[in-house]
Amino acid sequence: MKITVVYNPTAGGGREKLLCRFVAELEKQGARVRLYHTRGPGDATEYLQGLEDQGDCVVAVGGDGTTNEVLNGLAPGVALGVFATGTANVLAKELQLPRTPELAAQIVVNGKNVPVTPARLNGRRFIMMCGIGYDAWVVNGVNLAVKERFGKLAYVQSMLAQIRRYGQRHYRVMVDGRPLDCFSAIVTNGRHYGGSFVLSREANILRPQVQVLLFQKPGVSFLLRCLAALLLGRMERVDGVASLRAQRVEIRCEGADEPIQADGDPAGQLPAEIVMEDEPVPMRVADTFQ
Numbered sequence: 563m564k565i566t567v568v569y570n571p572t573a574g575g576g577r578e579k580l581l582c583r584f585v586a587e588l589e590k591q592g593a594r595v596r597l598y599h600t601r602g603p604g605d606a607t608e609y610l611q612g613l614e615d616q617g618d619c620v621v622a623v624g625g626d627g628t629t630n631e632v633l634n635g636l637a638p639g640v641a642l643g644v645f646a647t648g649t650a651n652v653l654a655k656e657l658q659l660p661r662t663p664e665l666a667a668q669i670v671v672n673g674k675n676v677p678v679t680p681a682r683l684n685g686r687r688f689i690m691m692c693g694i695g696y697d698a699w700v701v702n703g704v705n706l707a708v709k710e711r712f713g714k715l716a717y718v719q720s721m722l723a724q725i726r727r728y729g730q731r732h733y734r735v736m737v738d739g740r741p742l743d744c745f746s747a748i749v750t751n752g753r754h755y756g757g758s759f760v761l762s763r764e765a766n767i768l769r770p771q772v773q774v775l776l777f778q779k780p781g782v783s784f785l786l787r788c789l790a791a792l793l794l795g796r797m798e799r800v801d802g803v804a805s806l807r808a809q810r811v812e813i814r815c816e817g818a819d820e821p822i823q824a825d826g827d828p829a830g831q832l833p834a835e836i837v838m839e840d841e842p843v844p845m846r847v848a849d850t851f852q
């Protein structure tokens with residue numbers, strides 16, 4: 563098995579020792595490994611697009627942002643593996659991928675493929691989620707120096723800083739042609755959010771549709787109710803949260819520039835057009851995953 567490993571040395575503050583153990587185990591399992599260290603944002607995608615032969619599998623070593631960039635450079639038919647060394651690692655939670663390098667490597671070599679269909683946000687693929695409104699303000703407001711030092715706490719800091727803004731902006735959403743309104747939206751492929759929290763029990767990463775969560779009431783108290791429900795995995799039970807399956811979503815907002823986040827990183831401005839791809843990507847998971 564030929565494997566290309568793409569490592570982001572900044573994800574999770576750097577995990578060189580774990581990377582060495584991961585690569586050593588891949589080789590022990592009989593894989594031929596080519597290793598690449600990314601040099602900056604966007605480099606993983608460019609590097610892969612420049613390869614004539616990516617091998618049987620490309621493994622993203624980093625967080626969700628690194629996996630996103632690998633996914634955007636992945637050649638058709640090549641499997642995608644993940645060894646999670648990032649801050650939140652939502653995709654790894656979704657696919658029940660271990661953080662131990664030896665176990666993660668064994669899954670890459672001896673596991674199975676499952677079909678995961680990515681969506682495209684304004685032409686760029688995402689694998690887990692994108693969001694607008696509060697969700698995007700939080701991601702855009704993260705202080706990178708705090709994230710490097712304190713990890714997930716940087717998101718908590720940004721969440722607190724953005725709370726008062728919630729409800730001030732209003733969005734028009736078309737969900738498979740159906741017009742709806744909201745004060746924030748998250749479009750998700752999987753169930754998890756921000757690590758191990760369950761955002762949507764309706765979502766299924768193996769289904770070629772996204773789940774659209776619309777936050778349809780304004781007000782800080784509504785937002786706080788939603789955040790509490792997220793901790794309990796009961797978001798879809800909150801009165802004022804709509805949850806719909808879709809293949810195509812469009813989001814607009816009148817007035818000033820409004821940011822979007824995709825897979826936990828800033829991803830441009832509204833308007834947003836989100837469309838499911840036709841073909842799934844084969845993703846490496848444990849044999850026991852279902």
Ligand SMILES: Nc1ncnc2c1ncn2[C@@H]1O[C@H](COP(=O)(O)OP(=O)(O)OP(=O)(O)O)[C@@H](O)[C@H]1O
Nearest residue numbers: 573574600601602603625626627628648649650651
């Ligand atoms: N060599 C590099 N130097 C600086 N930034 C990089 C480099 N390589 C990749 N990046 C950028 O780092 C961003 C963050 O990486 P990633 O999301 O994988 O880690 P994380 O933020 O620690 O984890 P998570 O997304 O799980 O919270 C990526 O979106 C990518 O653009």
